Amino acid sequence: MKNIYIIGVGLIGGSLAIDIKKHNPEAIIHGISRKEATLDQALALNLIDKKATLEDLVHADLVIVSIPVDATVKLLPTILDKVPDSGLVIDAGSTKEAICKVVENHPKRRNFLAMHPIAGTEYSGPSAAIAGLFVGKTNIICEVEKTAFKLQEQALNLFAAIGMRIRYMNPESHDKHIAYVSHLSHISSFMLGKTVVDKERNERDIFDMAGSGFASTVRLAKSSPEMWTPIFQQNKTNVIETLNEYINNLTHFKTLMESDDFEAIFNEMRNTNHIKEILNGIN
Structure with missing residues (x-):
């Protein structure tokens, strides 16, 4: 996974960026945000390598969506529309049922993996991002069977590299x-x-x-x-x-x-x- 796009470079997105870059130095981390100031700060903190827009997702190997869950529900179908057939989209939202529901019939449902890393602090924004946030933390994955096996494998290898424990659960539970x-x-x-x-x-x-x-x-x-x-x-x-x-x-x-x-x-x-x-x- 070389071209990685993070939508929402705050505590979770930024911390994922740090750990992914540590274990994949060749990766290029692109940041996407509705606020230009957020991307400027993320660049200054070396959380991302480049700024990007949704139109750039045609080049994505991996997209991590780490924005408020209502925004995820609205934006996720569009994100899946834009990613290539080989791309993987992961969301990190704290609720899963509505997010899974909105893409259940999407033509690229196989390109999506729903997850919730049980990690964080009370702080937000790019400056809240910290290295090693996910070490030893549980990552709940929902509806894994709906994700293409090859993409599942890539995601699980990534989660293992940054120290996450995996738990599988349906969205309702x-x-x-x-x-x-x-x-x-x-x-x-x-x-x-x-x-x-x-x-x-x-x-x-x-x-x-x-x-x-x-x-x-x-x-x-x-x-x-x-x-x-x-x-x-x-x-x-x-x-x-x-x-x-x-x-x-x-x-x-x-x-x-x-x-x-x-x-x-x-x-x-x-x-x-x-x-x-x-x-x-x-x-």
């Missing part, structure tokens, strides 16, 4: 499970941050009391609303289901507090401590 372990986490962080920011308007010293626990819990509230609003929209049904369960748990906890049942609260927290064993080894 992916979106349901990711609502619990990712989307709900972001909503919780945003809303905790909102609660404290709203309160801070009247109590100016509240942040003087904030420790590392608060900082780590609201870390995700620094994430991009431009990226996360479309994710919540595309995964609305699953997100609402998880929110209902979460709200029920919060309401139950509040009821225990009101009834002074701190033994039950202790037991709830002790039982939840089991999550340490589940998450052991996850960075």
Whole structure:
């Protein structure tokens, strides 16, 4: 894969660019963005070798789509229209059902691979890109059987080279499970941050009391609303289901507090401590 085009050279796209270039020094990384300033920054940071446009995709060996998921749904059919028969298109979106659906009958469906690398930080843009972001991280691949075998093989070799673990899942299961372990986490962080920011308007010293626990819990509230609003929209049904369960748990906890049942609260927290064993080894 010599000619690689990255649409959206931010945290994920830029980090992929760094690692791909490390393992494939001969590759030419082309950047595509609706913002010229983004491409200028990506060039200055040596994330890409050249600027490009969608019309240049006729020369692509590999296209990586790393833009908000609503934009991916709109743009993906056009991208597939333009790539050569030998080209592979990969998206890195955090939802998969709508993305897979929009190209299910595309003549070049065999040229597309849906993936979701479970990696990232709360930062965005080209300056957020870091080397080694994907080492040891899980990469979920959906509907692999719909991708041409030769292109599958090329993609899997690339993922292995940059250190990813592979997990296969259908798009519906992916979106349901990711609502619990990712989307709900972001909503919780945003809303905790909102609660404290709203309160801070009247109590100016509240942040003087904030420790590392608060900082780590609201870390995700620094994430991009431009990226996360479309994710919540595309995964609305699953997100609402998880929110209902979460709200029920919060309401139950509040009821225990009101009834002074701190033994039950202790037991709830002790039982939840089991999550340490589940998450052991996850960075």
